[in-house]
Amino acid sequence: MKIGVLMKQVPDTETKIRIKDDASGIVVDGIKWVMNPYDEYAVEEALRIKEKKAGSTVTIISMGPKRSVETIRTGLAMGADSGILIDDPALEGADCYATAKALAKVMEPENFDLILCGKQAIDDDSAQVPQMVAEFLGMPQAMVIDKLVVSDDGKKATCYRRIEGGAKEVLEVDLPAIVAAEKGLNEPRYASLPGIMKAKSKPFKEINLGALGLKAEEVGAKGAKLKVKKYFLPAEKAPGKIIPGEPEDAARALVKMLREEAKVV
Amino acid sequence: MYFPISEEEKMIQMMVAQFADREVAPGAAARDESGEFPRELVAKMAQLGLCGMMVPPAYGGSGVGAVAYALAVMEVSRACASTAVTMCVTNLSCEPLLAFGTEEQKKRLLAPVASGKILGAFALTEPEAGSNLTEISCRAEKKGGRYLLRGTKVFITNGAYAGLTLVLARTGEGNRGLTAFAVEKGLPGFKVGREIHKMGLRASNTVEILLEDCEVPEANRLGGEGEGLRAVTNALYSGRIGIAAQATGLLQACLDEATKYARERRQFKRPLSGHQAIQWMIAEIATGLESARLLTLSAAALKQRGEPFAREASMAKLFASETLIRSAYQALQIHGGYGYTREFPIERIYRDARVTTIYEGTSEVQKMVIARETLRET
Known part of the structure; x- marks a missing residue:
């Protein structure tokens, strides 16, 4: 099977986000960049399918600035076979639509049997790119999947997702399809040291818009259907209070505080 | 801090840091309490190639340099110094086998250790x-x-x-x-x-x-x-880079715990971090950490380049461990009475830190080495 994995580089979840003075974005200096955690599940699932189906390959595809190479290499170190990065200054300001368009364009000629990705990126939390990519490519989509079974003949995939009330929904899609990973799909492996040492020698290509046959107006800020007006941080929360002591006493103290201080009961 | 490292070294550091946060740190307090040897954890580390880091892949190792090794030890130690020393020693035991072993010995004796099959x-x-x-x-x-x-x-x-x-x-x-x-x-x-x-x-x-x-x-x-001393001497010098890295990791832990507590804890209507007395201690710990890290990575880089590194390894070990003792004292001091309890990691860090000025050569032995090498060179 030929598997493609969409991957985004995002700030580490521990990052303390700061907003630029002109509110146009976040300050990126000093940020530690990591693989979007939901994409880690996608990479891991791709590798597990590869390990089961002889002759399979896994390609990591990302769109982002040059530094995204490092995160693609993490995927290669985990065991993926090759990587593609779409990097072009004209892509600055791309929204989900423009991003999906560029990603779809680069994947079209690859003829993947299966495309995996995270259900959303933890930086902007849009959760729109996978669906849009599926539309552009005319593929079935299965979103927020926490269990995936590819049929032996590689023609179908059974996808499981949690729905309201703890129930499960089971979808069957014809391949090629795009499947977006939810937490719980698997437990991603760490890249081993020998894997890391081999990563640099694996095939990797960088593609700009020209090579893709796309114009800046189509996919950059100008092609975006959505404009970000400004960024701001939520108001700072007052520090919480910890009530010490045995549970019974603490509960009593809590009720007293709710009654007398907060006046909510 | 600026210290040039390769892309692979950065990836190794990030991977080990993530592994340390997710797998090593969570059970550290419980393992300290029970004294239980973390066999499963060590097996996981072996799978990642952390047991014979500097041994070539042909003999079951990962084939990375001393800088990557030092970075990895720092990250593990930041989470759990016990696990770090376990890792250091198994890596260390590979060195004489690699340097003095025959081809047959490297295959039969070194490979199982380097690949992490055995410790x-x-x-x-x-x-x-x-x-x-x-x-x-x-x-x-x-x-x-x-x-x-x-x-x-x-x-x-x-x-x-x-x-x-x-x-x-x-x-x-x-x-x-x-x-x-x-x-x-x-x-x-x-x-x-x-x-x-x-x-x-x-x-x-x-x-x-x-x-x-x-x-x-x-x-x-x-x-x-009669070649025994020669066979182990280089490993002993390398061991000092390992312990310098362990101490540096613990210094990072001191800084992390001290800053976290200083921001959270309020006294005199301000967080502790708003008091100059506390700020000065934080500044000293941070500066010590930065210096220890540079000295350690510099000694590791010398070793990696095949240059003499005994003097620098001793300096790194001496400085990192002695600075750690003072920093652990300050970090615990910032915690006040709570630092003296098992409720906070700093209590364990303080005890773990103490041995770093003693094992792999006491501070006094390091000074002996540094003086001997310095007097010889100048």
Whole structure:
């Protein structure tokens, strides 16, 4: 099977986000960049399918600035076979639509049997790119999947997702399809040291818009259907209070505080 | 801090940092409390290639340099210093095998340790021979195709769990009378003695090893008779980079815990971090950490480039460990009374830190080395 994995580089979840003075974005200096955690599940699932189906390959595809190479290499170190990065200054300001368009364009000629990705990126939390990519490519989509079974003949995939009330929904899609990973799909492996040492020698290509046959107006800020007006941080929360002591006493103290201080009961 | 590292080194550091946060840190307090050796954790580390980091892949290792090794030790140590020393010692035991082993020995004895199938230990210290290795009295007597080893080794890290222990024993008199042997677990006469109950690093294994006419095949002798000191000397210098890195990781832990607590805890209507007395301590810990990291990585880079590094390794070890002692004191001081309880990690860090000025050569021995090398060079 030929598997493609969409991957985004995002700030580490521990990052303390700061907003630029002109509110146009976040300050990126000093940020530690990591693989979007939901994409880690996608990479891991791709590798597990590869390990089961002889002759399979896994390609990591990302769109982002040059530094995204490092995160693609993490995927290669985990065991993926090759990587593609779409990097072009004209892509600055791309929204989900423009991003999906560029990603779809680069994947079209690859003829993947299966495309995996995270259900959303933890930086902007849009959760729109996978669906849009599926539309552009005319593929079935299965979103927020926490269990995936590819049929032996590689023609179908059974996808499981949690729905309201703890129930499960089971979808069957014809391949090629795009499947977006939810937490719980698997437990991603760490890249081993020998894997890391081999990563640099694996095939990797960088593609700009020209090579893709796309114009800046189509996919950059100008092609975006959505404009970000400004960024701001939520108001700072007052520090919480910890009530010490045995549970019974603490509960009593809590009720007293709710009654007398907060006046909510 | 600016210290140029390669893309691979950065990836290794990030991977180990993530592994340390997710897998090593969560159980660290419980392991310290129970003193239980983390076998499963060590097995996971072996899978990632953290046990024979600097050994070429041909002999089961990961084939990375000393800088990546130091970075990895720092990250593990930040989460759990016990796990870090376990890792350091098994990596360390690979070095003499790699440097002095024959091709056959590298395949048979080194590969299982380097690939992490078994753990390695390093048995030099004896009750009467600590800093001065030339006072080693454990004897190796040749009989037919084998040696009979007789003596007691103490403070042997990983001793009870190691599949292979490097032993320095006496085949003759004087400095040139020491010989190195690779002793496999299960050889007749190889016994694990009592476990040492330590102040810190409680989840690392430290035991006595009793050699009671332990029969070691001649094929397990490393180098020639009398080459023992030469076989282990470089490993001892490398070991200091490992402990400098361990101390640096603990320094990072001191800084992390101190800043976290100083931001959260309020006294006199302000967070502690708003008081200058606390700020000054934070500044000192942070500066010490930065310096220790640079010295350690610099010594590691020298080793990686094949240049002499004994003096720099001693400097890094001396500075990082001594700075750590002061920083752990300050970080605990910032915690006040809570720092003296097991409720906060700083209590464990404080105990774990203490040994770093002692093992792999005391601070006094490091100064001896630094002075000797400095006087020779200038």
